Amino acid sequence: TQLLEQSPQFLSIQEGENLTVYCNSSSVFSSLQWYRQEPGEGPVLLVTVVTGGEVKKLKRLTFQFGDARKDSSLHITAAQPGDTGLYLCAGEEVQGAQKLVFGQGTRLTINP
């Protein structure tokens, strides 16, 4: 099973600060997805990155896929309390059944 390591697992910062969450693996993935999960709900897709080196922006969130397609990062600029939640990265296997493999998640808290 391919493994995805997310760091940090917990992050608590003040409103207005910037932050970066990392998702790393020794394996290559076809694509990398980022989900956000709120308490009592299922994860919801934020973005999918497919090409090595790809950068996608979603308002104040910037997602990057590593050149070798083994890692990804999520950068949030000027974090707001509404960004609070559990962020999960998920990589699609290159071979086999092409299932998604999830990281452990990063629990982000933005304090007003």
Next chain:
Amino acid sequence: NAGVTQTPKFQVLKTGQSMTLQCAQDMNHNSMYWYRQDPGMGLRLIYYSASEGTTDKGEVPNGYNVSRLNKREFSLRLESAAPSQTSVYFCASSAFVGGGELFFGEGSRLTVL
């Protein structure tokens, strides 16, 4: 817009009891999945069904069985519940395996005493 619907949302079982978690999707998706979520472990795949009529083991299948009843419905059964199966269970669907976005239900919180 129902999407993926799971029942029940909460359940408490005693060790050794059995139960079935139900899942239905109304998006005409081919593929359906059952995950469990435990603190610090992310989402781990229990079983999945790539298409109607097929099911395959995921990462943590022991102690579980599944049935793909039709294209819409995918159930997860615990035949003899154990405390280690205390978790939050999520059903998800996608157009097809390797087909991008997963759509999740709201989760079923199971406690085994």
